Amino acid sequence: MRRPVEGEVSVHYGQIYVESDPDSYGPDLAEAFAGQSSGLCGAAIPGTLWLTTGLHTGEVGFTVEVHEEPPRLDPEWEDVVEVSFRPVSDSTALVLWGGMGDWDLGLEETDYRVRYCAKGMDTARERDTRLDDEPQLDSYLLQFWPAPPSPDRVLKQTSGSAAYWHGYARELPPPPTPAERAEAARLARLAQEQADRERELAYELWDWGGQLPSQALREVDGNVSGLVRFDAALVHTIDAAGPEVQRAVALLAARRACETAGLTQLDWISRGLTALAEGRPLPPPLDEPDAVWQALDADPHAPDGTVGRAVPPEWPPFHPPAADDDPYVSIPLPEAMTPIVGPAAAMAEPLSPPDPPAQPPAAKSRYRLVATIGEPDPSLRMSQPHMAIPALLDAADPDPLRAALDAVFAAVATYGEDYPALLQEVWSACRGQA
Secondary structure: OEEEEEEEEEEEOOEEEEEOOOOOOOOOHHHHHOOOOOOOEEOOOOOEEEEEOOOOEEEEEEEEEEOOOOOOOOOOOOEEEEEEEOOOOOOOEEEOHHHOOEEEOOOOOOOEEEEEEEEOHHHHHHHOEOOOOOOOOOEEEEEEEEOOOOOOEEEEOOOHHHHHHHHHHHOOOOOOOHHHHHHHHHHHHHHHHHHHHHHHHHHHHHHOOOOOOOHHHHHOOOOHHHHHHHOHHHHHHHHHHOHHHHHHHHHHHHHHHHHHHOHHHOHHHHHHHHHHHOOOOOOOOOOOHHHHHHHHHHOOOOOOOEEEOOOOOOOOOOOOOOOOOOOOOOOOOOOOOOOOOHHHHEEOOOOOOOOOOOOOOOOOOOOEEOOOOOOOOOOOEEEHHHHHHHHHHHHOOOOHHHHHHHHHHHHHHHHHHHHHHHHHHHHHHHOOOO
């Protein structure tokens, strides 16, 4: 015989449990005692025992014993019941109310007979609460030994508390059969799966501006999620327009971005726009990303205009389906702006004066990167030429849909606060009015 628990334990609401199901949230009172003739040790839920105490709140004497054979019943115990129990995992513990403490019982996954003995229940029930400096009022003994399943029994009844709980248990309807439990679990699983699908559908509709995306939009990647926040309907329209219109939109966005940033005065930018219009690969240095930024920085005629951050319209909050019982499930929030590649985030108006450099900067180092935590400040000014070049590079993407979406997104960043004028022109191109 061994004693994994011996001494005093805390009870709340006159209850303590034995649990072996790691996924359980604890038994329900009526379910725990359904179909039993005894009301002190509820064993109707597989892998769980509900143990009733006389004391409502405070410390009670409590001992757990694990035997190899049926132990002798000590006549000092006033109320005694027996039930059958089988752990549903290799981890069985005595657990306090609310998960406030537990003791590993070291039980195997086999059938046990359980004897629950009590004394002092009526005295403890009348006192209700035991304070730290008060004497012990009630005590309990929980014994396990291997035995095949058999009906629960009341071996001894003395207290009025035990009589009350026995009467409560006997008035409960019988517990569901294993087949009924399995069917209930199946129906609950199907209902949860349906609720999950409805939630996912509702979120996807919200995330794409009220219209489900095509498979092409789902797979396009790039900056599609950023552009959706500026004009979701335009994204779906570009998707449905077909490759020819998508190429025209990409060229339009690249040209307008370069014009707005003053880049068309540079010969190598003009050559790139011409190649794009003729469907040819971009010429050097536009064919190498690193070379592009080096060329821009080295070109003495490169413009240096700045633009404020383009801020999309306020997006309505996501509302889960009305039948959703859990409105607090985490929903991923979209990024307000996709990070800009290259040195495009360089600031011409920094938040504060820069610290003196340790060494003199290299020639033509005109920009520095400022990192912020949280939502970007719309008052920050960004290098407009560095915003425009990605529109030209993106427009040459082999995928016409991605070329159009990414080029428009880069052009939106180039226009900054004036981006609605650009989007209006893109709408006209999609409608064949350009």
